[in-house]
Amino acid sequence: DAKTTQPTSMDCAEGRAANLPCNHSTISGNEYVYWYRQIHSQGPQYIIHGLKNNETNEMASLIITEDRKSSTLILPHATLRDTAVYYCIAHNDYKLSFGAGTTVTVRA
Amino acid sequence: NAGVMQNPRHLVRRRGQEARLRCSPMKGHSHVYWYRQLPEEGLKFMVYLQKENIIDESGMPKERFSAEFPKEGPSILRIQQVVRGDSAAYFCASSPRAGPSTDTQYFGPGTRLTVL
Numbered sequence: 515d516a517k518t519t520q521p522t523s524m525d526c527a528e529g530r531a532a533n534l535p536c537n538h539s540t541i542s543g544n545e546y547v548y549w550y551r552q553i554h555s556q557g558p559q560y561i562i563h564g565l566k567n568n569e570t571n572e573m574a575s576l577i578i579t580e581d582r583k584s585s586t587l588i589l590p591h592a593t594l595r596d597t598a599v600y601y602c603i604a605h606n607d608y609k610l611s612f613g614a615g616t617t618v619t620v621r622a
Numbered sequence: 623n624a625g626v627m628q629n630p631r632h633l634v635r636r637r638g639q640e641a642r643l644r645c646s647p648m649k650g651h652s653h654v655y656w657y658r659q660l661p662e663e664g665l666k667f668m669v670y671l672q673k674e675n676i677i678d679e680s681g682m683p684k685e686r687f688s689a690e691f692p693k694e695g696p697s698i699l700r701i702q703q704v705v706r707g708d709s710a711a712y713f714c715a716s717s718p719r720a721g722p723s724t725d726t727q728y729f730g731p732g733t734r735l736t737v738l
Contacts, residue, residue, distance in 0.1 A: 548726075557626070557729035558665065559718060575670050601664075608678070610635075610727060612664035 515611045516541040516604040523617040526596075532589040534616055536602030539583040545606045547585050548577060553600040556572045558601065558612070561587065624649065624664040624718050626730035627696075634736045641701040641708070643733045647716030654697045655727060656682075656689060668707045671697060711735075 515614045520539040526532040538547065549561040562569055564585075569576045575588040588598055601615040623671055629646040629647040635641050647654050652673055666680040671691035682689065684707075691697040711734050715727035 550729075555711065555732075557628075557731045558715075560728060563726065599652055608653070608670050608725075608727075609667045609681070610655075610657070610665070610715075611667070612657075614664060 515606075515609070517539055518601050518602045518604055518613060520600070520613070520616045522614065523619070526589075526592045526618060526620050526622050528594060528620055529591055532592040532596065532618060534587040534589075534600050534602075534618065535584065536587070537584045538602070538604040541582050541604045542606070545604045547576065548583075548603045548605065548610070549574070549576065549586050550601045550603065550610075550612075551596075552601070552615070553595075553598040559598075561600075568621070592618075594620050594622065596620050626714055626728055628712075628714050628730035628733050630733060631731060632734050632736070634738060635704050636738050637705055638703050641704050641735055643699040643701075643712050643714075643735070645697040645699070645714030645716075645730060647697070647714075648728055651716035651718050651728075653717045653719060653725075654691050655713065655715045655717075656697075657697050657713045657729075659732075660711065661710070665713060668699075701735075704735070706737050709735055710736045 548563040550558040564576045576586045597620045599615040654671045656668040659665045669682045669689045670678040686702045688700045711732045713732045714731045717725040
């Protein structure tokens with residue numbers, strides 16, 4: 515898996531969009547970008563994934579740069595329940611490699 | 623559609639005892655993965671199984687740990703003669719398929735093992 519770099523932590527105001535960056539400058543052509551989150555030691559929750567194109571689902575949007583060296587996860591309207599550790603993973607096989615992630619704190 | 627089920631959610635064992643952790647994958651999923659999360663650390667891959675086959679156990683300690691996914695029933699992660707260092711959260715994930723391309727893994731709630 516390509517190494518990913520994420521900020522250690524970030525705060526976000528409730529109701530505002532949360533933009534979570536991820537750098538994966540060594541990503542290879544067949545590696546997908548996956549995002550998971552872990553809320554207070556619960557099991558990791560799948561959020562979204564993409565290869566080249568931007569993706570959107572009911573939880574979030576994923577913006578991948580044209581050179582695929584970085585991406586941004588967007589939570590459009592953050593709520594207190596979005597407080598969690600967010601993991602960005604670049605991989606193309608079954609072994610997910612979880613780094614330290616970004617601890618996101620949503621404040622009222 | 624029920625998600626990945628794990629039980630027990632919490633397990634306390636004394637040093638030297640055996641721990642058995644069970645995982646029922648999502649309906650229609652035939653691929654199971656086990657991960658371990660030590661305190662204050664990220665999840666680490668342990669083993670990947672399909673029905674009746676261990677595909678990759680490269681992340682699992684060579685001694686005391688074993689895993690199976692029988693034709694019928696849940697996947698079992700077994701830890702023999704537990705030591706305090708085995709205290710961790712053990713997560714199971716499942717996917718409908720796996721291969722050269724990725725397939726989304728869905729995680730269970732985990733089993734928190736405490737070794738006294």
